[in-house]
Amino acid sequence: MIQVRYFASLRERIGRDTDSVEATRVRTVADVWQVLHPQQPMPANTLCAVNMDYVDPSSPVTDGDEVAFFPPVTGG
Amino acid sequence: MKIDITDRPFDPWQCIQTHQRDALEPGSHGAMTVFVGSMRDFNEGDEVQAMELEHYPGMTERFLQRLADEAGQRWSLLDLLIVHRVGYLQPGDPIVLVAVWSAHRLDAYEANRFLMEALKSRAPFWKKEQTSCGPRWVEKNTPGYGA
Numbered sequence: 001m002i003q004v005r006y007f008a009s010l011r012e013r014i015g016r017d018t019d020s021v022e023a024t025r026v027r028t029v030a031d032v033w034q035v036l037h038p039q040q041p042m043p044a045n046t047l048c049a050v051n052m053d054y055v056d057p058s059s060p061v062t063d064g065d066e067v068a069f070f071p072p073v074t075g076g
Numbered sequence: 077m078k079i080d081i082t083d084r085p086f087d088p089w090q091c092i093q094t095h096q097r098d099a100l101e102p103g104s105h106g107a108m109t110v111f112v113g114s115m116r117d118f119n120e121g122d123e124v125q126a127m128e129l130e131h132y133p134g135m136t137e138r139f140l141q142r143l144a145d146e147a148g149q150r151w152s153l154l155d156l157l158i159v160h161r162v163g164y165l166q167p168g169d170p171i172v173l174v175a176v177w178s179a180h181r182l183d184a185y186e187a188n189r190f191l192m193e194a195l196k197s198r199a200p201f202w203k204k205e206q207t208s209c210g211p212r213w214v215e216k217n218t219p220g221y222g223a
Contacts, residue, residue, distance in 0.1 A: 008202035009213040052135035074214040075201025
């Protein structure tokens with residue numbers, strides 16, 4: 001299973017802060033979004049992380065990974 | 077080296093004093109640079125009454141640790157301290173503190189600027205403002221030196 005997390009405005013837009021998806025259904029980070037949100041393209045400015053490291057949407061995912069989607073950061 | 081993400085108000089000057097006393101030998105450093113970012117009561121022309129700061133627990137600490145390691149490799153540093161607030165803030169509250177100690181000013185200035193710019197552009201924190209027109213997410217930070 002792949003655990004999925006959303007943060008900030010993206011979390012509010014989706015209406016929940018976590019999801020999960022069977023690892024056999026996806027190969028990349030972009031697949032994870034597509035399977036969970038088939039009607040909703042990933043917003044253009046979305047940032048992606050796998051296991052708490054920034055990655056491109058084309059990066060592979062494997063069973064047990066934590067994938068995160070979030071908007072541009074605004075700390076400091 | 078210390079990185080602290082806290083949901084409680086902090087006094088940056090007290091943090092610096094405590095860290096310097098506990099972690100640095102007197103006479104070891106010739107330079108210390110400090111950046112303190114604080115919450116304004118206005119943004120984009122609107123009054124801001126309060127702010128909520130969200131982060132990605134785990135990734136934020138990991139990201140800041142890597143930045144600190146990179147700064148230590150690129151410049152000659154004696155120590156550094158990063159404190160960042162999360163949770164509910166009021167105008168005037170300090171949001172972020174970056175303090176860098178070095179033998180000389182060049183390394184202290186450059187490393188501090190690098191840390192702040194990288195933190196602002198890549199560290200996973202998000203601000204949500206409470207304004208007179210209701211709540212709104214801050215969409216992006218202003219460009220810094222890296223832009």
